[in-house]
Amino acid sequence: MSEKTQRDELAVFGGPPAFGEGDALHVGRPNIGDRARFLERVSGIFDRRRLTNDGPLVRELERRLADALDVPHCVAVASGTVGLQVAARALGLEGEVIMPSLTFVATAHALEWLGIRPVFGDVDAATLTLDPARAADLVTPRTRALLGVHLWGRSCAVEALERLAVDRGLRLVFDAAHAFGCTHAGRGIARFGDVSVFSFHATKVVNSFEGGALATRDAELAARARLVRNFGFAGYDEVVCLGTNGKMSEVSAAMALTSLESLDQFLAANRRNYGAYREALATVPGVSVLGPDPEDGWNHHYVVLMVDRDRACLGRDELLDVLWAEGIFARRYFYPGCHRMEPYDSRDPAAGRRLPVTERVLAALLLLPTGSAVGPAEVRTVTSTIRTAVNHGRAVREELARRRVSPRPPAPSLRRP
Numbered sequence: 543m544s545e546k547t548q549r550d551e552l553a554v555f556g557g558p559p560a561f562g563e564g565d566a567l568h569v570g571r572p573n574i575g576d577r578a579r580f581l582e583r584v585s586g587i588f589d590r591r592r593l594t595n596d597g598p599l600v601r602e603l604e605r606r607l608a609d610a611l612d613v614p615h616c617v618a619v620a621s622g623t624v625g626l627q628v629a630a631r632a633l634g635l636e637g638e639v640i641m642p643s644l645t646f647v648a649t650a651h652a653l654e655w656l657g658i659r660p661v662f663g664d665v666d667a668a669t670l671t672l673d674p675a676r677a678a679d680l681v682t683p684r685t686r687a688l689l690g691v692h693l694w695g696r697s698c699a700v701e702a703l704e705r706l707a708v709d710r711g712l713r714l715v716f717d718a719a720h721a722f723g724c725t726h727a728g729r730g731i732a733r734f735g736d737v738s739v740f741s742f743h744a745t746k747v748v749n750s751f752e753g754g755a756l757a758t759r760d761a762e763l764a765a766r767a768r769l770v771r772n773f774g775f776a777g778y779d780e781v782v783c784l785g786t787n788g789k790m791s792e793v794s795a796a797m798a799l800t801s802l803e804s805l806d807q808f809l810a811a812n813r814r815n816y817g818a819y820r821e822a823l824a825t826v827p828g829v830s831v832l833g834p835d836p837e838d839g840w841n842h843h844y845v846v847l848m849v850d851r852d853r854a855c856l857g858r859d860e861l862l863d864v865l866w867a868e869g870i871f872a873r874r875y876f877y878p879g880c881h882r883m884e885p886y887d888s889r890d891p892a893a894g895r896r897l898p899v900t901e902r903v904l905a906a907l908l909l910l911p912t913g914s915a916v917g918p919a920e921v922r923t924v925t926s927t928i929r930t931a932v933n934h935g936r937a938v939r940e941e942l943a944r945r946r947v948s949p950r951p952p953a954p955s956l957r958r959p
């Protein structure tokens with residue numbers, strides 16, 4: 543791995559790829575905390591023979607999460623997706639929920655799976671989160687809630703969404719999958735709305751392999767969420783509502799607790815990488831690294847590059863081809879937008895026309911590898927590759943067009959086709 547300063551060093555021009563199969567860079571490489579501490583906790587699980595169902599580690603995790611998030615109630619769940627569903631059921635949602643299309647498809651699927659219709663509102667050009675004014679236009683008698691997404695950990699216009707929710711009698715849910723470790727206006731990010739749902743998936747800043755949590759200031763809502771999470775059981779033989787299996791296992795809680803203990807290190811690595819990307823790319827024309835809202839305390843978990851095709855002389859997808867050829871698996875999270883995915887696309891193929899900001903952003907964004915698996919040397923290689931590709935933008939475009947076949951290797955996603 544070295545810096546790429548000359549055009550012909552780029553893999554698209556025949557140079558050796560910067561990273562091979564074994565050391566390729568990914569967006570979402572897991573942060574691993576103290577292994578010995580994790581294994582010690584797992585050993586305790588075996589000793590106790592309590593593997594799941596609201597075990598002691600899950601309870602300990604819920605207490606620690608509540609402290610970290612500065613909320614009185616946290617309910618650990620099996621995934622962020624299940625967390626959104628448990629939240630929706632605990633709030634009694636039905637009908638329609640207004641949400642952005644610019645999010646991971648799980649946000650929409652979680653609702654649709656319950657028979658609740660996601661209605662996509664455009665994002666605000668500055669925050670790239672649900673635009674409260676556009677959301678207000680979409681409220682109908684069927685609307686029950688607003689679902690804001692703290693995209694890439696950057697906070698929604700929480701105050702404006704709270705006002706809208708109160709004015710129109712709606713519930714307010716935040717998808718905070720990306721936002722652990724974030725604050726807004728000096729307050730914990732979970733202290734807004736009715737409930738916030740976090741993901742502790744392997745790719746997140748704090749991870750439990752798979753997992754998530756609801757955070758809320760509402761004791762009754764938390765109690766209902768606990769029932770829904772566990773089939774609706776209120777006692778050994780008493781089921782009081784429709785529920786599901788949304789429980790977090792003890793081994794996941796062991797991982798989350800261990801991960802939490804290293805949170806400061808993970809955040810420091812994110813901050814360091816973000817700073818290095820931003821500095822190195824500041825003078826590259828046509829690309830910009832997204833910063834935080836001045837009111838936000840940010841976890842820097844995602845490094846988001848915006849590519850202006852005209853100024854960079856290179857499109858986002860061409861830059862993606864250049865990076866993938868180097869073994870740098872940048873991602874287009876969350877291209878092409880929920881509205882262009884099924885079942886939403888078939889239901890409303892023209893939705894994109896009502897989402898101009900979303901469409902513009904989805905055509906320009908590119909997420910770069912970061913996290914504790916990425917160090918300064920890797921960032922230098924990525925940024926020098928971007929700089930050299932942009933410096934030779936026209937030649938890169940011609941070379942890619944000449945090859946006709948994209949040099950992008952098969953998808954690096956671990957997802958099976």
Ligand code: T4K
Nearest residue numbers: 568569570571621622623646648719741743744955956957
């Ligand atoms: N809301 C939002 C806004 C979300 O972003 C998400 C999840 C959710 C809700 C739902 O939360 P969960 O139900 O998942 O808890 C990944 C994650 O699977 C997903 O959790 C996450 N958002 C999303 C942003 O990213 P994919 O389909 O892109 O994953 P995949 O398999 O391509 O993995 C990403 C990269 O990470 C790979 O290139 C390699 C690397 N990786 C991944 C895993 C799992 C590793 O190196 N090791 C690993 O163990 O969705």
